[in-house]
Amino acid sequence: MSGALAAPVEFGPEHMPLGTELVRVLTIGDVSRLKEVLSGEGRTQRADGHVAIKVNGTSSPGAGTGTGSLLGVTINGNTALHLVASRGHAELAAFVCESAPSLVAARNRGLDTPLLCAAKAGSRGVAACLLSRMRSAAGGADEAAALRARNRLGATALHEAVRLGRAGVVDLLMAEAPELASVATDDGVSPLYLAAETRSEQMVRLLLRPAADGTPSPASFAGRHGRTALHAAATFSKDMAQEILNWEPVGPTLLTRADSSGRTPLHFAILHGHLDVVELFLEVHTSIDQTRISDSHGSFPVHAAAIAGSTRILDELVKKCPDYYELVDDQGRNFLHCAVEHNQDRVVQHICQNDTFAMLLNATDYEGNTPLHLAVKYGFPRIVSTLLRNMSVEIGIANKDGLSVQDLANRAITPARWCYFLDTHFIVSNCLCWLGLGTCITPDRRLHPLHQQADPNxxxxxxxxxxxxxxxxxxxxxxxxxxxxxxxxxxxxxxxxxxxxxxxxxxxxxxxxxxxxxxxxxxxxxxxxxxxxxxxxxxxxxxxxxxxxxxxxxxxxxxxxxxxxxxxxxxxxxxxxxxxxxxxxxxxxxxxxxxxxxxxxxxxxxxxxxxxxxxxxxxxxxxxxxxxxxxxxxxxxxxxxxxxxxxxxxxxxxxxxxxxxxxxxxxxxxxxxxxxxxx
Incomplete structure (x- = not known):
């Protein structure tokens, strides 16, 4: 056996094809039949019991059993070891590794190594054999390259095992090669993030399991678009989020990490409506810090709760930040503005029925629009009705452009809207008229001066x-x-x-x-x-x-x-x-x-x-x-x-x-x- 991993076999047109009979034998995993097939292909028996092969007319005593034939490839570039690993034949894999050690690092058309194929197939025995072969080599750069090899998807063997739910292989790799947990794909996805994204609590536990000596898991938490594994876990379940938070000392620090859009795991839990996850995040000492982190649009967690339409989450957040009315986004809108803009009538009703939120009812954004202005502008009759039932809502406020709610209603009415009496803007306009804010269907409504201010398009x-x-x-x-x-x-x-x-x-x-x-x-x-x-x-x-x-x-x-x-x-x-x-x-x-x-x-x-x-x-x-x-x-x-x-x-x-x-x-x-x- 060579002392180091032989040079990796890359797929190419110059390689000889694997024989049909050899492919069949490798596929079914019959070791004895494989030896019989190889015995008729130019092998000679040496005195020490090993078999010598004649390659290109010469004998290679150190090449191992059947090297000349086993170095062939299929049409997709799979070597004999790829075929064996993909089908989980552990005994046959050991035989091939002994016969042709260079195949351990070989790649097919998809750049998969035999270890990657074994991980996809979920064969712990084959993966253990391949890892043993790698470890028995001299080590160094060749061994690291073979172990960390990535396919065309940028995935390592651990990525593939996590993605396909191969718990046995993941357990083996974390025990024998835990450093793989720190390798990310080309787009920055770590195995831990992949496990959380695929909603596999079992995989998360395996990846975060500390070593036998108590050393914390070296797993990376990186994910797409700057997200962490906790971002992905927050969209799924409390148990998975708890597993990541228990990962000391890294887990708790992920609570305040924001992705490329500025959103924290708390934002994600809120937008997906997971009250239990939100409560879990707010129990830690960084809860106040979390509620005051805004995304790239200036939206705080309370805005996210209003957008998601969750009144219970909103109440939990308000308990943590009593100055919630100070939290406005880049447009100067509080969470009532956001609830109106996203047509969350339940949230609007909850706010209107709670005197605690009275100061939000007539608050204006940077354009001077109150929540009622937005409801009229977007044509949400249910929200308009809910707001107007609260007598604290003022209806005479004008925005920065001097427009009242009736002016906005008039602007929204187009000739086509008069043809359909169930049009929401039509209903809103009439509702305001019934309150005495204007005259329904007057001859000059469409000729109002406000409609003549802007150049017609x-x-x-x-x-x-x-x-x-x-x-x-x-x-x-x-x-x-x-x-x-x-x-x-x-x-x-x-x-x-x-x-x-x-x-x-x-x-x-x-x-x-x-x-x-x-x-x-x-x-x-x-x-x-x-x-x-x-x-x-x-x-x-x-x-x-x-x-x-x-x-x-x-x-x-x-x-x-x-x-x-x-x-x-x-x-x-x-x-x-x-x-x-x-x-x-x-x-x-x-x-x-x-x-x-x-x-x-x-x-x-x-x-x-x-x-x-x-x-x-x-x-x-x-x-x-x-x-x-x-x-x-x-x-x-x-x-x-x-x-x-x-x-x-x-x-x-x-x-x-x-x-x-x-x-x-x-x-x-x-x-x-x-x-x-x-x-």
Whole structure:
């Protein structure tokens, strides 16, 4: 046996290929068969029992058994030792190592050494054999290079064992070559970080296990983008984070280490919503320091908690930093601003209900925007409603540009938004109007001086016009289809007509049935509402009409279209009832229930008052005048009608009442069909 590791065998086209039979034998791991195969390939028996091989016509007594054939490679550059290591044949690996020691450091196309292959396969026996071969060599640079060899992924044998969860190999490598735990990949990922990132607590424990003499683990904690293993553990579990914190003396120091974006492990635990991990981090003596570390955008942990929407974590952080109101980001925003900006309504509600946070409600950022400004700007009606229900929130504050919340609401309304009454910006604007902060749908709202301060952007105007045109076209198509179906239903009534030779010829046969009458009323309502919606959409798209008129036409069309659809669904259910007859009562009940489902769930305006709490907000701020949208005496009946049609009661109560009436009619039809079949 040579005293040192032979020169590494690199893959190349000049190497001889491994024979087919030899590959098969190496794959199945048959040592005796391998010796038989090699015995027929030019071997001679020496007096001392070793086998000499003739390579290129010469005998190499020190080369070992079968060297000439074993130095071949497969098409992927795998040597005989690669094949054996990949399949976990420990006995055969020892034989090959003895026969061809140079193969221990050989690399294939992927730059994997046999040790890397053994680590991937999870073969502790093969890995132990290879390590023993490396240790038995003279050592030095060759041994270190072979042991620390990295493949094309930049991974060492320990990386691969950790990544694939090969606990036996990791345990062996940490016992025999713990220095591998300090080697990182090309992108800076250490085995410990990889273990935490793959959420393997077992691997973390193995990598952090101290040596037999009590020496701490030499593992590196480095990870991607400047993160540490504790950053990765904080996103997973408390137990893993505790393992790393127990790693003395390094573990506790990782709590205040920030990554390339300035975030500490506490930031990561908060953003992933792990309350138990946050509590663990805050129990240590550096808790106050952690809560005062901001990221590259100036966001503190309290900002992260608000963004993540966790009120419990937020309360824990506030306990550690009583001057939380002083913690603002690079834009001067406190955590209430951040909660509003990220639409975390639960956090906003929690803050509004807690008097401790009262000083945050009207705080302004560096642009002069309060949380209410941001909620209006981004169009979050639930948050606007929540903030306005707190009477401490002031609604008359202007920002740095002199804009009030109503000004921001006006700016957000584009022509296309008038086409859809469930648009969030539209709801926010109307909510402010119901509180008396402005006038709903005035002729010159879009001509407000604030809209003329900035130079118009032709590209944005063109995109808005295209969006408006598409919405008007789609709405017109839908309303025309409903009108067509409702019109046809008048002349193809269910049940047919009385024959000409009978009394009341030409009339509907089922005309006296309750379901038939309900069918007729629903069809008429669907037809009339759709016709009006069609007309208003056509008028609203005509540029010749004044802007104020076009806005009104669009708004009215957006009101009549849902009514037409609801009535059409009701007509379908009543018509189906008449067709099914008395023999299919189970199906009749199913039809009514199935038809009621879209009425409740496909028209959000039915639930908006309950979901957003608009009614409570308007009542608390403006009373009954806000609900009917009459804050001062109207100058004419026309103005009174306009104000009422833009009111909360008209916009949301009408649709809700219609659904209630339809549901009551469904229930009455079922009850009458059971109790009075002929009615």
């Amino acid at each position: 032709p590209t944005e105007e063109g995109a808005s016009d295209d969006e408006e045109h598409v919405m008007l076209r789609n709405g017109t198509i839908g309303s025309v289809l409903i009108a067509t179906v409702a019109f046809a239903a008048a002349f193809t009534v269910p049940g047919g007509f009385v024959a000409d030779d009978r009394p009341s010829a030409g009339t509907a046969i089922l005309a006296r049935r309750f379901a038939f009458r309900a069918f007729v009323v629903s069809s008429i309502m669907a037809f009339l509402c759709s016709i009006m919606a069609t007309s208003f959409l056509i008028y609203g798209g005509a540029r010749e009409n004044p802007l104020s008129h076009r806005i009104w036409y669009k708004v009215l069309a957006s009101r009549f279209m849902p009514l037409a659809v609801r009535c059409m669904i009701a007509a379908f259910a009543f018509g189906f009832h008449l067709v099914l007859g008395d023999a299919n009562r189970g199906l009749i009940v199913f039809v009514y229930v199935a038809s009621l489902a879209p009425l409740l769930f496909c028209f959000p305006d039915v639930w908006i008052p309950l979901q957003l709490g608009l009614a409570r907000t308007v009542w608390r701020r403006a009373g009954w005048r806000g609900l009917v949208n009459i804050h001062r005496r109207p100058s004419s009946l026309i103005q009174l009608a306009q104000l009422f049609m833009a009111s909360f009661l008209f916009q949301y109560l009408g649709g809700t009442l219609l659904v209630v009436l339809i549901a009551a009619a469904f229930a009455a039809a079922i009850a009458l069909d059971i109790s009075l079949p002929n009615y």
